[in-house]
Amino acid sequence: MSQSDLLAALRPEAREAPGSGIVEVMSYGFGRKGLIPLWAGEGDLATPAFIRDAAAASLAAGETFYTYQGGLPELRASLAGYFARLYGKPFVPEQFSVTGSGMQSIKLAIELTAGAGDEVVIPSPAWPNIVAAVGIFGARPVEVPMTLGNDGWKLDLDQLFAACGPKARAIFLNSPCNPTGWTATREELAAILDFCRKRGIWIIADEIYARFSYGRERAPSFHDVAEEDDRILYVNTFSKNWAMTGWRIGWLGAPRALAPTIENLIQYSTSGVAVFMQRAAIAAIDEGEAFIAEQVARAAAGREIVCSALEATGQVRLSRPDGAFYLFFAIDGEPDTRRLGLRLVDEAEIGLAPGTAFGAGGNGYLRLCFARSAESLTTAAGRLVDWLERRAGSGR
Numbered sequence: 001m002s003q004s005d006l007l008a009a010l011r012p013e014a015r016e017a018p019g020s021g022i023v024e025v026m027s028y029g030f031g032r033k034g035l036i037p038l039w040a041g042e043g044d045l046a047t048p049a050f051i052r053d054a055a056a057a058s059l060a061a062g063e064t065f066y067t068y069q070g071g072l073p074e075l076r077a078s079l080a081g082y083f084a085r086l087y088g089k090p091f092v093p094e095q096f097s098v099t100g101s102g103m104q105s106i107k108l109a110i111e112l113t114a115g116a117g118d119e120v121v122i123p124s125p126a127w128p129n130i131v132a133a134v135g136i137f138g139a140r141p142v143e144v145p146m147t148l149g150n151d152g153w154k155l156d157l158d159q160l161f162a163a164c165g166p167k168a169r170a171i172f173l174n175s176p177c178n179p180t181g182w183t184a185t186r187e188e189l190a191a192i193l194d195f196c197r198k199r200g201i202w203i204i205a206d207e208i209y210a211r212f213s214y215g216r217e218r219a220p221s222f223h224d225v226a227e228e229d230d231r232i233l234y235v236n237t238f239s240k241n242w243a244m245t246g247w248r249i250g251w252l253g254a255p256r257a258l259a260p261t262i263e264n265l266i267q268y269s270t271s272g273v274a275v276f277m278q279r280a281a282i283a284a285i286d287e288g289e290a291f292i293a294e295q296v297a298r299a300a301a302g303r304e305i306v307c308s309a310l311e312a313t314g315q316v317r318l319s320r321p322d323g324a325f326y327l328f329f330a331i332d333g334e335p336d337t338r339r340l341g342l343r344l345v346d347e348a349e350i351g352l353a354p355g356t357a358f359g360a361g362g363n364g365y366l367r368l369c370f371a372r373s374a375e376s377l378t379t380a381a382g383r384l385v386d387w388l389e390r391r392a393g394s395g396r
């Protein structure tokens with residue numbers, strides 16, 4: 001069989017899974033000396049030592065065997081305690097299943113709710129992996145465009161509800177949102193919950209950026225308005241709060257009755273997360289509040305640096321994001337941001353993600369990650385401002 005025949009013999013949903021538009025620019029710019037990379041969704045701080053030490057101690061103690069598929073009881077108990085503190089109501093360990101990343105939690109949530117012939121409704125722009133994961137399971141993503149107005153990004157709830165046809169099995173809501181920073185209000189969450197209760201539709205709530213919410217301790221959550229027996233699956237991860245992107249560990253929150261089913265699905269995919277990683281995760285949760293506060297303060301300062309610098313140019317359209325750690329902005333007269341991302345690598349020595357990677361709602365925008373040191377963001381913003389000035393000078 002030729003290589004192309006082999007490819008043709010695959011399941012179409014697997015073969016046709018889209019490549020990531022973020023990776024295209026990253027591959028182009030990787031290894032460029034002096035380039036400031038703001039394209040990926042991670043900060044520049046390594047995982048704190050107390051978390052790394054917990055993993056090392058576990059390995060040194062020989063904790064190298066198979067373990068509980070749904071997660072160590074101690075970690076699930078830590079998660080329940082963390083959520084009780086954050087949301088001011090009780091949780092039980094069985095509401096938390098430990099996964100191999102936020103990405104695996106997304107796949108599990110979709111696998112649990114939608115398959116061939118079903119639809120999942122997703123506000124757009126959205127993190128590209130969400131739409132891709134829906135397609136891989138044979139379901140159809142239905143994108144609902146959000147708009148950037150004078151008072152920031154807006155999701156029109158009537159449009160969201162109108163997009164939920166008879167085949168809709170779930171609404172996937174990411175708040176605070178990657179890439180826009182849009183953060184649903186408590187009232188919006190209550191209205192979405194009310195609609196989904198009436199229609200019997202699942203909510204997949206990706207609240208991984210809940211702690212990155214500017215001017216308050218955390219973003220509003222479905223936990224504020226829902227009961228445990230609502231049809232809600234909560235995607236979450238250790239990646240962002242505790243600077244653990246490279247570790248690959250997250251969790252899926254769900255009503256406790258679902259725990260055995262989720263455990264089964266984990267059994268038939270990764271079969272669980274390594275014990276040493278889970279020990280590190282326990283340390284992160286139990287001792288990591290000061291580190292989260294430091295990261296959020298850095299991101300808040302970073303947001304101020306990039307937004308003020310770009311606003312002053314008068315050549316960009318942006319709204320200060322309420323949450324997450326990205327600025328999603330448009331440059332006047334530059335609609336082709338796929339090409340622009342590549343050009344900025346060459347012409348401004350900065351790496352930004354093209355908005356085209358985030359679905360139809362992202363065309364014409366660029367995403368910049370500001371979870372970095374003030375120094376590097378000041379330099380990066382300066383390079384972009386210089387580039388804009390050169391462009392204005394050349395009459396483009």
Ligand SMILES: Cc1ncc(COP(=O)(O)O)c(C=O)c1O
Pocket residue numbers: 041101102103104106127174177178206208235236237238239245248249250
């Ligand atoms: C909205 C959103 N959900 C989930 C994830 C997955 O995180 P991870 O797989 O690193 O745990 C990301 C990562 O960038 C994200 O932005």
